[in-house]
Amino acid sequence: MSEEKGPTEWSAREVGVGPWPGEWPTGPDAARYDPELLEHGDRRNVVDVYRYWRREAIVADLDSRRHPFHVAIENFQHDHNIGTVVRTANAFAAAAVHIVGRRRWNRRGAMVTDRYQHVHHHGDVGALAAFAAEQGLAVVAVDNTPGALPLESAELPRDCVLLFGQEGPGLSAEAQQAASLVVSIAQFGSTRSINAGVAAGIVMHSWIRQHADPTQAW
Ligand SMILES: C[S@@+](CC[C@H](N)C(=O)[O-])C[C@H]1O[C@@H](n2cnc3c(N)ncnc32)[C@H](O)[C@@H]1O
Numbered sequence: 001m002s003e004e005k006g007p008t009e010w011s012a013r014e015v016g017v018g019p020w021p022g023e024w025p026t027g028p029d030a031a032r033y034d035p036e037l038l039e040h041g042d043r044r045n046v047v048d049v050y051r052y053w054r055r056e057a058i059v060a061d062l063d064s065r066r067h068p069f070h071v072a073i074e075n076f077q078h079d080h081n082i083g084t085v086v087r088t089a090n091a092f093a094a095a096a097v098h099i100v101g102r103r104r105w106n107r108r109g110a111m112v113t114d115r116y117q118h119v120h121h122h123g124d125v126g127a128l129a130a131f132a133a134e135q136g137l138a139v140v141a142v143d144n145t146p147g148a149l150p151l152e153s154a155e156l157p158r159d160c161v162l163l164f165g166q167e168g169p170g171l172s173a174e175a176q177q178a179a180s181l182v183v184s185i186a187q188f189g190s191t192r193s194i195n196a197g198v199a200a201g202i203v204m205h206s207w208i209r210q211h212a213d214p215t216q217a218w
Contacts, residue, residue, distance in 0.1 A: 014043065015043055015045070016041065016042050016043035016044065016051070017041055017042050017043075017051050017052075018041040019038065019039055019040060019041050020037075020038040020039075020052060024038050025038075031057075032053050032054060032057035033052050033053060033054065033057075034052060034053065034054040034055075037051075037052045037053075038052055044112070045111055045112055045113070046058065046116075047218050049218065055115055055116070058116055059116055062093060062116060065093060065216065066093045066094065066095050067092065067093050067094060067095060067207070067208075067211070067212060068095055068158055068159045068160075069094055069095060069156075069158075069159075069160050069161075069162060069204070069207045069211075070094060070095050070096050070097070070098060070132075070137060070160070070161040070162070071085060071089045071094050071096075071097050071098070071161070071162050071164070071200060071204065072097070072098035072099075072100055072122075072128055072161050072162070072163045072164070073085050073097075073098075073099060073100065073163075073164045073165075073166065073196065073200070074100045074101055074125070074163075074164070074165050074166050074171065074172055074175060075099050075100060075101040075102045075105055075166065076100075076101040076102065076166065076169075076172070077102075077166060077168065077169070078102060078104065078105070078106070079105070079166040079167060079196065080106050080109070080167070081109070081166070081167065081195060081196040081197035081200070082099060082105040082106065082109070082110075083105070083106055083107055083108055083109025083110035083111070083114075083197075084109040084110075084197030084198075084200070084201075085097060085164070085196070085197055085200045086109075086110040086113055086114050086117055086119060087109060087110050087111055087113045088197070088200060088201045088204055089117060089200075089204065090113035090114075090116055090117045091113075092204045092205070092207075092208055092212075094117070094204065095118070096117070096118040096119065096120055097117055097118070097119045097120070098119075098120050098121070098122055098128055098131070098161065099119065099120070099121050099122070100121075100122050100123075100124065100125055100127075100128050100163075100175075101123070101124070103121050109197070124174070125172060125174040125175050125178050126174070126178075128161070128163070128178070129178040132161050132178075135159075136159055137159050137160055137161050138157040138159065138160045138161070138180050138181065139160070139161050139163055139178050139179045139180055139181075140156060140157065140160050140161065140162050140163065140179060140180070140181045140182075140183060141163045141171055141175055141176055141178070141179035141181070141182045141183075142162060142163065142164050142165075142171075142182070142183055142184070142185075142199060142200075142203050143164075143165050143170050143171040143176070143182065143184065144170075144184040144185070144187070144192075144193055145170070145171065145176065145182060145184070147182065148182040148183055148184035149181065149182065149183050149184070150183070150184060150186055151183040151184060151185050151186070151202070151203060151206055152185075152186055154181070154183045155210065156183075156203075156206060156207050156210055156211070157181070158211050160207075162200070162203050162204065162207065163175055163178075163179060164196050164199060164200050164203075165196065166196060167195070167196055170193070183203070185199055185202055185203070
């Protein structure tokens with residue numbers, strides 16, 4: 001039998017970097033570095049270009065390169081997918097995530113990415129729609145409801161809020177009414193729907209394919 005290690009062993013490898021080797025950084029960019037991280041190492045869930053950076057410096061840099069799409073999810077029954085949505089929104093540099101309904105959400109799936117992502121709360125869909133109108137954002141509802149356009153051929157607006165429903169009820173009637181466009185993801189199996197966090201990842205990536213500049217990805 002081969003002695004070669006498999007994926008489980010690879011993932012046990014320590015993530016990140018140890019203490020900064022040698023002289024600490026000086027000059028105009030020195031303020032972005034966190035002395036604690038320089039001294040003790042940086043094991044955070046961040047891409048390597050942000051190693052040793054202060055959280056505020058990372059957020060400021062992300063703010064200079066965020067995409068103009070927002071993501072919103074209804075949270076009237078404590079949806080457990082919100083952490084996943086926040087993490088994916090962070091990975092694709094969404095402008096912001098909006099939680100509609102209950103303020104509390106389960107942060108576990110976010111893997112601490114919410115520290116680098118703007119997350120706003122709206123009491124109801126009307127408040128989210130007012131925000132979108134004020135910011136000039138089209139509301140794009142996502143659900144497999146009758147009359148929805150297939151995502152696979154739909155053109156997503158560049159400046160938009162992608163609005164998702166929650167497990168169980170799906171998108172509320174208010175959310176469907178607030179939308180200027182409703183899109184659905186083609187399915188081919190027996191299940192009625194896919195997980196809301198997975199659906200959010202698929203639709204965010206459709207936006208990326210249509211509007212983002214792949215040369216700017218890490
Ligand atoms: C689990 S689904 C719930 C409800 C679904 N309308 C049903 O008939 O059972 C939760 C959310 O995931 C997203 N979703 C799941 N499957 C989808 C699909 N095939 N197309 C578009 N959105 C989907 C939508 O935002 C939806 O509101």
